[in-house]
Amino acid sequence: SRRVILKEYVEGYPTEEHMELLPAADVDVGEAASAAEGSVLVKNLYLSCDPYMRPKMSRPLGQSSYTSAFVPGSAITGYGVSQVVRSSLPALAPGDLVRGITGWEDYSVIKPPFTGLLAKIRPDHGVPLSYYTGILGMPGLTAYVGFHHICSPKAGETVFVSAASGAVGQLVGQFARLAGCRVVGSAGSDEKVELLKTKFGFHDAFNYKTEDGDLAGALKRRFPEGIDVYFENVGGKMLEAVLLNMKTHGRIAVCGLISQYNLTPGEKESGAGVRNLECLVTKRIRMQGFIEPDHKHVYPEYEAWVVPHIKDGRVVYVEDVAEGLEAAPRALIGLFHGRNVGKQVVSIAAT
Ligand code: NDP
DSSP states (O other): OEEEEEOSOOOSSOOGGGEEEEEOTTSOOSTTOOOOTTOEEEEEEEEEOOGGGTGGGSOOOSSSOSSOOOOTTSBOEEEEEEEEEEESSTTOOTTOEEEEEEESBSEEEEOTTGGGGOEEEOTTOOSOGGGGGTTTSHHHHHHHIIIIIISOOOTTOEEEESSTTSTTHHHHHHHHHHTTOEEEEEESSHHHHHHHHHTSOOSEEEETTTTGGGHHHHHHHHOTTOEEEEEESSOTHHHHHHHHHEEEEEEEEEOOOGGGTTOOHHHHHHOOOOSOTHHHHHTTOEEEEOOGGGGGGGHHHHHHHHHHHHHTTSSOOOEEEEESGGGHHHHHHHGGGTOOSSEEEEEOOOO
8 A cells, every 4th residue: 555645844836745655554454454443444546636735735823724734744635535445334334435535545544533524425326436526526515505605696697717627616617507697717728718618618718827917807808797706716816807897796705715825925925915805895795705614514405406417418527637646746736737627636546
């Protein structure tokens, strides 16, 4: 068995040198071994690369992030799809497929409290297993509650989504279209922009990197009457440009601010920040942050709605699959350079 550890805390952009693939001789996967009381031994099949993992790589400052930091020398942890090898829990049996928080390892021993987060995947689910890290996992529920619960959308309204081709954004765009909204997305390459328009059904899309000089103008051309709903994934300059283009009584759901995650403490201190927050007052905008863990109870409703949509093709999902545990560090880092086209997942093993 092998594992990917965090070698040291990261300042600025993470590199592959911040992580290391090591043998994991301490995980006993032999026939004779039994799962220790309260724990479950799993074989990991798919690992999820998610932007929230970056703040967990920083030295903890005693505040800020809502999840705790990784421990240097220990395995990176994150969402994944796994198969139970041995279980001390009556609810889980060898062979069961589960989704939850696991280690970046070939095999992981899951202990409380993480055993409580393991959710069984029905054997007759009928969709690709990797989807349980994306559309049927944390990013899917994020898109659903973020759009439907936090944005309060109405048919006929205008919606803008940043990082629109990613794990969350591609779904927000499709959910907005299904809700009868006019939806526009931004992404960081022409290939992604094409995907937004042809695959995900965005009504319009643009490459923010080639419109960098005048993001406010790019939005103004696409929203001459203004934006009712902004699904915020990025922050920084994009947020400034959006604020100028919001309608009175518009809503902004703050899902994430990926443009800020790799700033060094010095850059954060000296940065000018978003300079036009007065728009919140003058336009009476409601801006609300949210996190997916607060909304786990919505998952059954979401799953029951989205699975038929996937099966009949009304909702599609694009994944970027890296092969092998050794590819995981580069895949994770790629999120912060826009290398992923769609949901970034790492395929580790077959069932
Ligand atoms: P994505 O699949 O969208 O991958 C990240 C993408 O962000 C990249 O592909 C890149 O796309 C874009 N990006 C990277 N750096 C920058 C930058 N400096 N400026 C602008 N865009 C950048 O990730 P997810 O869909 O998983 O996550 C999207 C957002 O949602 C993140 O902010 C994340 O933290 C947040 N999130 C929040 C959750 C919550 O519970 N609140 C849960 C899940 C995600 P491009 O090529 O378009 O630049």
